[in-house]
Amino acid sequence: AQSVTQLDSHVSVSEGTPVLLRCNYSSSYSPSLFWYVQHPNKGLQLLLKYTSAATLVKGINGFEAEFKKSETSFHLTKPSAHMSDAAEYFCVVSVLSGYSTLTFGKGTMLLVSP
């Protein structure tokens, strides 16, 4: 079985400062890991994904994440927050057991102040 823990339910930053959203996972198999973003009253949009190639993954809008197997982590970072980054972020693990099973974290709400 797999699971995902997002370590912060809310993160507040000022515009222009770095963003760090933390995610730990557990999986019995080699996982794929995703970060999705959900803006208010919108669907989920893929930010980036790790699929066992490069451990540092670059995504859209300046976000990136690093897969660290020894720490079972997949933290999301961005050097400089923008007001438009305010949204909810979901860390997701995928393993193949019959079909691709996505397990979602509970989400981290990112608040960006001027």
Next chain:
Amino acid sequence: NAGVTQTPKFRILKIGQSMTLQCTQDMNHNYMYWYRQDPGMGLKLIYYSVGAGITDKGEVPNGYNVSRSTTEDFPLRLELAAPSQTSVYFCASSYQGSRTDTQYFGPGTRLTVL
């Protein structure tokens, strides 16, 4: 491409009523999924389909039914609505069911059962 579309966007049901949530994708994806998102939680899989005519249960299937007569459409049926089914419902699709495959999400249907 419109991607994944869902109708309606919002709906209020009375206890015991039934309804069908519609989902259509125009990406010729084989796999389609229905999730529900409860407040403060990640998404949970209700049902999925690996192709026309083939469906199977996910993590929380009770109270729902699905069918898949075409590649494009994957409706979700609620019979005898209950307050516990108040949630936001997301439809998603992917080309394959592999663990590396990206799932593309629709904008969601917000359902309230009173």
